[in-house]
Amino acid sequence: MTGHAVVTGASRGIGLAIAEALVEAGYHVLGTATTQAGADQFSQRMAGQGQGYVLNLGDQSSIDAFTVALKADHDAPLILVNNAGMTQDNLAMRMKSAEWNAVINTNLNGVFHLTQSFIRGMMKAKFGRIINISSVVGRMGNPGQVNYAASKAGLEGFTRALGAELASRNITVNAIAPGFIATDMTDTLSADQQAAMLERIPAGRLGQPKEVASLVRFLSSDAAGYITGETIQINGGMYMN
Secondary structure (H helix, E strand, O other): OOOEEEEOOOOOHHHHHHHHHHHHOOOEEEEEEOOHHHHHHHHHHHOOOEEEEEOOOOOHHHHHHHHHHHHHHOOOOOEEEEOOOOOOOEOHHHOOHHHHHHHHHHHHHHHHHHHHHHHHHHHHHOOEEEEEEOOOHHHHOOOOEHHHHHHHHHHHHHHHHHHHHHHHHOEEEEEEEEOOEOOHHHHOOOHHHHHHHHHOOOOOOOEOHHHHHHHHHHHOOHHHOOOOOOEEEEOOOOOOO
């Protein structure tokens, strides 16, 4: 089945790789960025096979404006990839309320409100794929990231509960929890920092955005119709269930 797919945080890194994989699968991808420049860059990159929109998941008015714009421009999306997220790291004893709230509002509350807006359209179509991008940190934790770890652990619980609610409607809900993935952010790390990172990974290398994107493409397909409520780890063995 093809149609429209929404990918949040699609202007770079894992999100861009996911968008490109879904285009290859035949979807017209509606990708979001936090700035107009990022949205325009996405539209140019997609070359007619996708369109960029501005979305700030931490702002309910931005979510409302985005969903209204989509309804005006396109048929109801059948694929939703909740990839956008943020960090504001600090030790728990020093973390400000604003740092906690910003991460929870974007990574968890925003995902709920955006997802809720697409459920009715998927139910009407009797098909849907909701894929939430979590993190290995949601399972194993990480010092200085209590807000981020809590948001991702919450996202995985959200995935299981929503998967149970929607399974009878041919709508699956799954999460993917990447470990260390090679992006422009990891490229800025020093050689010592990268070496320390690799020591924690049995596979001895960073993951590639395309590897995460390939998993998203599979979970979006008819072949994955009997998989729901799952969180799939993709971390080179750094954390195993």
